[in-house]
Structure formats: structure tokens, C-alpha cells
Amino acid sequence: MKARNDQHPPDETLSARLDGELTKRRQQAIDTHLADCVSCRQRYEQLADLRQGIQRLGGVQAPERIWQAIRPAAPVRQSRRVTWWMLPAAAALAAALAWLGFSWLGHPPAPGGNGQEASPRAALQAVQQAEIEYVRAIDTLAAAWRGNTKFHDPGLRREVEQSLAVIDGAVKKLRRQLRDRPRDIESRQQLLALYQRKVDLLSELVLAGDE
Amino acid sequence: MTVADRNDEKRLIRAAASGDEQALRSLYDTHCHRAYALALRLTRSEADAEEAVQDAFLRAFRALGGFRAEARFSTWFFRIVVNRCHDLLARRQKQRQRETDLDEQLLPSRDHGQDPLAAPRLQAALEQLPVGYREVLLLHDMLGLDHREIARTLGIRRGTSKSQLHKARARMREIMSQ
Incomplete structure (x- = not known):
């Protein structure tokens, strides 16, 4: 569309010029006209001021009380929620903690025991039994996480698998140490902490995908 | 983005x-x-x-x-x-x-947006715009959405968004010049 220099473009055209929406040729024609026509230049400047004025209207701050009203009703995840997959995992964890408690305190697990300090061999057996229970709990959690289709992101999956592999490597090392020194309390505490870390990590993942 | x-x-x-x-x-x-x-x-x-x-x-x-x-x-x-x-x-x-x-006399007055940031003339002019024009103008010039986003937000065509924006600005300028 040709804009002759003696034609005054309507506001809509000037507005489109302001946003750079006109073709190059049209824009040149309008600019030539604006250079010559005081009244059109004035209208153009008024439109530009108007655009700035509207932009400034966006500078308001939402009051904090809006979030305070939203927060109690927002669908925030609870830190621990009992669901179907937790039951076998929880049972296995309880058993693991019982066995580890025995190995630390030195009491025999069998009913009717005489309360004497457990032998290194019995303590090692307790740790091994606790490990079996822990591994059972971890397997349940890992199966619940890996089976969750909500975790589509391969990057996230890889990150989690790497974190789990690091924990597994440390567990393996500690188990070797404990085979040589079954009464090493520090190594047992580290082992428990590692198992717990793995359980926590998997629990968070399953909870995140279970919503 | x-x-x-x-x-x-x-x-x-x-x-x-x-x-x-x-x-x-x-x-x-x-x-x-x-x-x-x-x-x-x-x-x-x-x-x-x-x-x-x-x-x-x-x-x-x-x-x-x-x-x-x-x-x-x-x-x-x-x-x-x-x-x-x-x-x-x-x-x-x-x-x-x-x-x-x-009975209107018995009712308290309503809050009609006492906004210290809004220039009174601009606010008054905005209120005189048809709703569709006002929405496009605010989404574009105040929030910085482009016409594709405005079209999706309001469920209108991109061309309609453009045309309503320019008409809204023209109308605003006219009102504010009176």
C-alpha cells in the first residue's frame, strides 16, 4: 500500500509503525511523511508516550498476603506419606534396624539369651542379616521408582543411577572392611548411614513420582 | 525465551x-x-x-x-x-x-481501584475501552506478550490481536486528547 506524502496516515498505521510491523517500503513512506508533517509526528509521539505509560502500569507489586492465602490450600507434597509400596519396605527396614541394634549393643537376637556380649562372629552375622533386610527394603523402593512412568527424563534417571552407584561402591568397600574387622563400630555406623542414604534417596524419588 | x-x-x-x-x-x-x-x-x-x-x-x-x-x-x-x-x-x-x-443511599461505596501508580487520565481512558481492546492492550504493552501469545491467551486470531491493539491505542489517544 502506497502512502503518499500528502496523505495523513491513521493512528492504526502509526501504531503499527511504532511496533515495526510495516513493510520496509511502507515504513519509509511513513517516515518521510512524519519528517514533513508536524501534526502526524505529534500523534506518533503521543502513541509512543501512551505505550510507555501502559508499560509503567505493570510496575505494581502483588501483596505478600496473596501467597499467604494460597499456601495453606496449595497442593504441597507432605514429607512422608504412607502408600502401598511403603509397607514391605518399612517392614524390611524395621528388621534391618533391629539386627543392626543387636550388633551394636552386643545382645544376642535369639529369645532367652543371657545378655552376654556378642561374639565377633555373632556381631558379624547380625550385620549381615541387617544388610539382607536393608537390601530387601532398597529393592522394594528401587522397583517402585524404576517402575514409575512419571520419570521419563533420561537425564534425571541417569543422575539418580549415578548417585545410587556411588553409594553402592561405598557400601561394597565397607562390607569388605567389615569382613576383616567385624567388630569395627565406626565402619558399621558408616554402613548404616549409607543404607539410610539410599533408602532416603529412593523414598524421595518414589514420593515425587507417586503424587 | x-x-x-x-x-x-x-x-x-x-x-x-x-x-x-x-x-x-x-x-x-x-x-x-x-x-x-x-x-x-x-x-x-x-x-x-x-x-x-x-x-x-x-x-x-x-x-x-x-x-x-x-x-x-x-x-x-x-x-x-x-x-x-x-x-x-x-x-x-x-x-x-x-x-x-x-436503596443505593444505604450501601457503602465500592473500591474501584485506588491505585497510586496509575495516572488518573490513563486509567480513566483505559476504562472507556471495550473489554477486548483493553485486554489486548494490557497483555501487549503492559505485560510484553507477543501477538502469538496473546492469541493463545485470549483464544483469538493473531491478526485480530494486532488489529485490536492498534485500534485500542488509537482510541486511547483520542480519549486522552479530548
């Missing part, structure tokens, strides 16, 4: 959809001021704007699981804000009608 920004937004939405409070708060912080500014201009009342924004966030948070990641959150969310404002305005109109039927 860059690809990295888009990926960050996707991650944030995924976390928020799983109920991560920090992610929900982060989404709120990113969009609350613009949403409030929009609601304030559309409803012309601080109380209504707060109600609209609060309601819009709760609706959005509860529906995050079904949010399509290929769309921008802001486009989807502003649509909810605009719809909530429409609902509130309709409700207010009904209330006003009821009040008019009663």
Missing part, C-alpha cells in the same frame, strides 16, 4: 506438579506481579485483583499435572487470570444490579 529457559521452566513445572513447595513458590514469584497488574487493570479493584490472582494460582497449581509442556506456562496461566477476572466482573455486575434495585 531461550531453549535453556524453556528447559528450566519444564523442570520447575515438573517439580511443582509433584508438590515441591519451593517450585510452587518459585512459579508464584515469577508470575505474581504481572498477574496482579493485569487483574488490577481488568477488575479495577485491589480486592478483586487479589481474589482473581489467588484463585488463578490455586487453579493452575491443581491442574499442573495436565499442563502441556510445549506451551509456555505464562500464556496458559494468564488465560486463567483473564477468565477469573471475567467471572469476578460478571459477579460484581450482578451485585451492582441487586444493589441498584435496593
Whole structure:
């Protein structure tokens, strides 16, 4: 569309010029006209001021009380929620903690025991039994996480698998140490902490995908 | 929005959809001021704007699981804000009608958006615009949405968004020149 220099473009055209929406040729024609026509230049400047004025209207701050009203009703995840997959995992964890408690305190697990300090061999057996229970709990959690289709992101999956592999490597090392020194309390505490870390990590993942 | 920004937004939405409070708060912080500014201009009342924004966030948070990641959150969310404002305005109109039927002298005056930031002439001119023009003008010039986003937000064509924007500015200039 040709804009002759003696034609005054309507506001809509000037507005489109302001946003750079006109073709190059049209824009040149309008600019030539604006250079010559005081009244059109004035209208153009008024439109530009108007655009700035509207932009400034966006500078308001939402009051904090809006979030305070939203927060109690927002669908925030609870830190621990009992669901179907937790039951076998929880049972296995309880058993693991019982066995580890025995190995630390030195009491025999069998009913009717005489309360004497457990032998290194019995303590090692307790740790091994606790490990079996822990591994059972971890397997349940890992199966619940890996089976969750909500975790589509391969990057996230890889990150989690790497974190789990690091924990597994440390567990393996500690188990070797404990085979040589079954009464090493520090190594047992580290082992428990590692198992717990793995359980926590998997629990968070399953909870995140279970919503 | 860059690809990295888009990926960050996707991650944030995924976390928020799983109920991560920090992610929900982060989404709120990113969009609350613009949403409030929009609601304030559309409803012309601080109380209504707060109600609209609060309601819009709760609706959005509860529906995050079904949010399509290929769309921008802001486009989807502003649509909810605009719809909530429409609902509130309709409700207010009904209330006003009821009040008019009663004795107006006995009723307290309503809050019509005492906004210290708004230039009175600009606000008055905005109020005289047809609703469709006002929405496009605010989404474009105040919130910085492009015509594609406005078209998605308001459910109109891109060409309509452009044409309404230019008509809205022309009308505003005319009103303010009077």
C-alpha cells in the first residue's frame, strides 16, 4: 500500500509503525511523511508516550498476603506419606534396624539369651542379616521408582543411577572392611548411614513420582 | 525465551506438579506481579485483583499435572487470570444490579481501584475501552506478550490481536486528547 506524502496516515498505521510491523517500503513512506508533517509526528509521539505509560502500569507489586492465602490450600507434597509400596519396605527396614541394634549393643537376637556380649562372629552375622533386610527394603523402593512412568527424563534417571552407584561402591568397600574387622563400630555406623542414604534417596524419588 | 529457559521452566513445572513447595513458590514469584497488574487493570479493584490472582494460582497449581509442556506456562496461566477476572466482573455486575434495585443511599461505596501508580487520565481512558481492546492492550504493552501469545491467551486470531491493539491505542489517544 502506497502512502503518499500528502496523505495523513491513521493512528492504526502509526501504531503499527511504532511496533515495526510495516513493510520496509511502507515504513519509509511513513517516515518521510512524519519528517514533513508536524501534526502526524505529534500523534506518533503521543502513541509512543501512551505505550510507555501502559508499560509503567505493570510496575505494581502483588501483596505478600496473596501467597499467604494460597499456601495453606496449595497442593504441597507432605514429607512422608504412607502408600502401598511403603509397607514391605518399612517392614524390611524395621528388621534391618533391629539386627543392626543387636550388633551394636552386643545382645544376642535369639529369645532367652543371657545378655552376654556378642561374639565377633555373632556381631558379624547380625550385620549381615541387617544388610539382607536393608537390601530387601532398597529393592522394594528401587522397583517402585524404576517402575514409575512419571520419570521419563533420561537425564534425571541417569543422575539418580549415578548417585545410587556411588553409594553402592561405598557400601561394597565397607562390607569388605567389615569382613576383616567385624567388630569395627565406626565402619558399621558408616554402613548404616549409607543404607539410610539410599533408602532416603529412593523414598524421595518414589514420593515425587507417586503424587 | 531461550531453549535453556524453556528447559528450566519444564523442570520447575515438573517439580511443582509433584508438590515441591519451593517450585510452587518459585512459579508464584515469577508470575505474581504481572498477574496482579493485569487483574488490577481488568477488575479495577485491589480486592478483586487479589481474589482473581489467588484463585488463578490455586487453579493452575491443581491442574499442573495436565499442563502441556510445549506451551509456555505464562500464556496458559494468564488465560486463567483473564477468565477469573471475567467471572469476578460478571459477579460484581450482578451485585451492582441487586444493589441498584435496593436503596443505593444505604450501601457503602465500592473500591474501584485506588491505585497510586496509575495516572488518573490513563486509567480513566483505559476504562472507556471495550473489554477486548483493553485486554489486548494490557497483555501487549503492559505485560510484553507477543501477538502469538496473546492469541493463545485470549483464544483469538493473531491478526485480530494486532488489529485490536492498534485500534485500542488509537482510541486511547483520542480519549486522552479530548
